[in-house]
Amino acid sequence: MELKSRITEQLAIDYPIIEGGMAHIGDGRLAAAVTNAGGLGQVAASGFSPRRFREQIDIAAQAANGSLGVNVPIGTSFNYQAYFEIIREKKDVLSAVSLSSGDPRGHTQMLKELGLTVMVVVASVRQAVVAEEAGADIIICEGFEAGGRNSPMELTLFTLIPSISKHVSLPVIAAGGISNGKAMLGAFALGAEGVQVGTRFIATEECAAHETYKRSLVEAKDEQSTVIERSIGSVNRVLMSPYVQEVQKREEKRLPFYDLFTYINGQRNRIAAIQGDMENGWVHAGQGIGAIGSITSVQNVIDEYIQDMKQAAKQLDDNTALLMKT
Numbered sequence: 162m163e164l165k166s167r168i169t170e171q172l173a174i175d176y177p178i179i180e181g182g183m184a185h186i187g188d189g190r191l192a193a194a195v196t197n198a199g200g201l202g203q204v205a206a207s208g209f210s211p212r213r214f215r216e217q218i219d220i221a222a223q224a225a226n227g228s229l230g231v232n233v234p235i236g237t238s239f240n241y242q243a244y245f246e247i248i249r250e251k252k253d254v255l256s257a258v259s260l261s262s263g264d265p266r267g268h269t270q271m272l273k274e275l276g277l278t279v280m281v282v283v284a285s286v287r288q289a290v291v292a293e294e295a296g297a298d299i300i301i302c303e304g305f306e307a308g309g310r311n312s313p314m315e316l317t318l319f320t321l322i323p324s325i326s327k328h329v330s331l332p333v334i335a336a337g338g339i340s341n342g343k344a345m346l347g348a349f350a351l352g353a354e355g356v357q358v359g360t361r362f363i364a365t366e367e368c369a370a371h372e373t374y375k376r377s378l379v380e381a382k383d384e385q386s387t388v389i390e391r392s393i394g395s396v397n398r399v400l401m402s403p404y405v406q407e408v409q410k411r412e413e414k415r416l417p418f419y420d421l422f423t424y425i426n427g428q429r430n431r432i433a434a435i436q437g438d439m440e441n442g443w444v445h446a447g448q449g450i451g452a453i454g455s456i457t458s459v460q461n462v463i464d465e466y467i468q469d470m471k472q473a474a475k476q477l478d479d480n481t482a483l484l485m486k487t
């Protein structure tokens with residue numbers, strides 16, 4: 162079954178499913194697997210030194226038969242210039258770049274001149290309009306459901322997709338809690354033309370995450386996705402654990418940033434995600450965790466999204482026919 166939209170056309174992919182940038186675990190092997198299964202794989206800059214970022218792009222490019230992307234957070238706390246230099250160097254093996262966590266003005270034109278499709282991650286209508294005016298090609302609209310660092314505005318996809326697609330003419334990709342084909346169909350119904358997936362791709366054979374992390378996602382119930390860092394004005398969506406509960410208790414005591422930082426820094430994420438040390442660190446997990454049933458190959462995950470979406474579309478047709486019957 163072919164799934165065609167402006168997203169599949171612009172990115173030259175078979176299915177409108179893209180891998181979200183994932184700090185520490187969004188490496189070249191996972192990106193190549195997503196691309197080879199018909200989606201768009203993306204190598205993450207966050208969690209990788211510039212040298213490792215370059216290596217991972219090479220690994221992805223060697224293994225992938227199709228379009229590849231990279232993700233670069235452009236917030237003030239990240240030295241994105243070093244990564245932009247590598248993107249310039251590797252532009253011939255890349256098709257797209259996604260910019261997240263910051264203002265895209267000042268970056269989009271330079272990246273477009275390299276021949277890349279520029280996608281901008283947004284979390285409100287205002288940000289989407291700014292991204293369109295800045296010359297972005299695709300809007301990625303990320304809801305509060307998403308694993309990882311989210312906007313403090315905490316808007317959900319259910320409201321974001323229809324309002325953003327009403328205010329911009331660019332194609333919209335929906336991100337956050339989309340762990341199966343039924344949710345993907347829902348996103349399309351609301352106006353999206355593609356989906357960005359993070360958490361579901363972690364529980365795959367090709368992901369570098371530790372087995373403990375993958376298994377905990379399969380075993381997790383929907384209630385176990387939670388938020389840390391609200392006390393310092395951020396939203397970081399993670400998997401609930403005794404370690405995370407401790408962090409939340411410290412936040413209730415309103416610890417200042419420098420004290421809290423010991424518990425929430427990227428190294429604490431790395432040791433849990435890559436080494437499986439959940440007692441001393443935390444991992445990201447979106448609200449779609451309750452729908453993850455197995456650790457399997459990326460190919461199987463994408464096939465399941467498509468099958469599941471087809472079934473859901475049929476069910477929707479039947480339900481609609483019943484509803485509309487007079």
Ligand SMILES: Cc1cc2nc3c(=O)[nH]c(=O)nc-3n(C[C@H](O)[C@H](O)[C@H](O)COP(=O)(O)O)c2cc1C
Nearest residue numbers: 181182183184207261307308309337338359360447
């Ligand atoms: C482990 C993990 C790490 C993430 N790191 C980043 C990142 O470095 N940059 C970024 O733009 N988004 C990041 N995100 C967000 C994803 O790109 C994506 O938008 C999100 O995972 C989609 O929601 P889902 O996890 O519910 O599928 C991360 C998400 C996860 C789960």
